[in-house]
Amino acid sequence: MPPARPRLSDVAALAGVSQKTVSNVINDYPHVTERTRLKVEAALRELNYRVNIPARSLASGRTGFIALAVPSLDNPYFSELAVHVMAAAAAYRWTVLIEQTGGSPDAETLVVDGAMPYLVDGIVLHLRSLTPADLRNRSDSTPLVLIGEKTPHHIADYVAGDSVQAAYDLTTHLLRTGRTRVAVIGIERDTRFATSTLRFEGYRRALADAGIDVRDDYVVPVERFQRENGAIAMGSLLALPEPPDAVLCFNDLLALGALSHLNTVGVAVPRDVALAGFDDIDESAYSSPPLTTIAWDTKAIAERAVALLAERLSGDSDSPPREISVDYTVVQRQSTTLS
């Protein structure tokens, strides 16, 4: 039988003070005598005391947890994002609980309604399928910050980059390198998925500004945003009577899958086909050739999102939703230019 976990009262007894005083010391309450503090700290150390977090949560109404809900943690973009969120949260002494939604409306609804099997002080949600309309009258008042895409009607705080503009820039980059037959991989059938809709819009506009029509056979839908879907989609593009000379993929995993397929069948990148993606995951700098992509300022997204949560938690729950836009850069690598 292991020794029971020491309680505040044990520490208080040992230090010869009241429980409240020990609590004051632990919580850095300013008005404690140096002498008392040292005494208490000695007792704390001697007993190897650790606060009982559930008890503190119950008493204080704060849990010290925030939830980070992303479509899937094994997507490198999201695991890299998670690392940034954890770092940002640490500055506020928050612990991050990672939740996977699969991007499904049902799972995302559970998150915004606070129906997860734990209590959190705030939620950072990378939205995929829920629309602004779905977010009206949510049945929970936990502060919520959306990340992912700029959503049109603002009913919640969000932090995001401009996918339309980024897709426009990236498509324009492809056109400037002399490409004329630019295809796109990553359309989703369900138009609630903002990512593909917005990126397609940027692509469409860039083509329009260059006087080029969107060709239906150059627009390839995918089921998921994974490498294998990119590889399959690339295969169908190559099978076309007139294959594209450039392909814009809606994320890096799709592009990396497409690249793998091109390398396998011996189509030269970028000579025969140029390739670009979104998100600048670590891997994209090490592919052969390295991938041109959109690098969001993911660290900023994480920090601003957590900071927004902190503001809401420190009383500001009534001011209108805040919308924070973050930067991106077009990272030009050898998949589009033989520099």
Place this chain on the structure above:
Amino acid sequence: MPPARPRLSDVAALAGVSQKTVSNVINDYPHVTERTRLKVEAALRELNYRVNIPARSLASGRTGFIALAVPSLDNPYFSELAVHVMAAAAAYRWTVLIEQTGGSPDAETLVVDGAMPYLVDGIVLHLRSLTPADLRNRSDSTPLVLIGEKTPHHIADYVAGDSVQAAYDLTTHLLRTGRTRVAVIGIERDTRFATSTLRFEGYRRALADAGIDVRDDYVVPVERFQRENGAIAMGSLLALPEPPDAVLCFNDLLALGALSHLNTVGVAVPRDVALAGFDDIDESAYSSPPLTTIAWDTKAIAERAVALLAERLSGDSDSPPREISVDYTVVQRQSTTLS
């Protein structure tokens, strides 16, 4: 002011029963009349009741959380592992808290001593630097399951594959393809790091069995197990008077970095240099060429580890440490064989 979160007593009042009865329904206590249960469930739904987890934890002594501590979440192997652990934990209705240790002894010590800023029912720790000796007399009795590497003296439950044998098999595979100058990337200066020590041992034995001496200039140390370290190490191997014709990297990220470097400088893989890694991360099937690697049964590791925790939590805290060995396969891809 949002409506207050309903409490058990609110539900009890609405349903016209006692608090205890509501609690019974929520916790699937068997002896509840059908009629009563339906009444309570209706009230639960009407009020949109959600248990207050900290309160439950305080009263029951169980938190419903387990910690998963890994070196870094942005390493794909660990994020993929995390997904498996979360899935396995869900079967026990546990929520997984992911902790990053950076592989440092200090951080790992905090984990085994339960000094994380939250309370958990159990811990799954992927050990990197702590030795069995460090694990003796830990100051915490939270059930702990180690994963990562088989450790010699067993003082805690663990689930792991056999790195020595895997490295032996992989090196042997390289030798069988006709390679004679096999280098290795991934040695760490600190011998407490079991991964590199064990994998080197397997490499050494395979060479010895083939009558080949380990060449010091073919053993390249790294600071970290990341792509860039692999690329740099590969550069130094190529600069040798007699470069290797095969390189065993101690994880896939190192191998992928090395591959990137080889592709950049125009050394053909596998013709000029064969390359192999460990872990079989998703990415490794899509590199150019795809990477030969060791595929651990990561799903089994996750499931067995969580199951072990469950056993310990259901009373069995005294039986001797359990050691579970999991399978691996040598996945042969084009980085070593032109099939």
Place this chain on the structure above:
DNA sequence: ATGAAAGCGCTAACAG
């Protein structure tokens, strides 16, 4: 099969 009462370990509000 259901209810009443106690208490988990902490913080908050107030008193001194």
Place this chain on the structure above:
DNA sequence: CTGTTAGCGCTTTCAT
């Protein structure tokens, strides 16, 4: 600056 009291919302005995 420190102590006292109450109570957070649930589960656990123990009765009935």
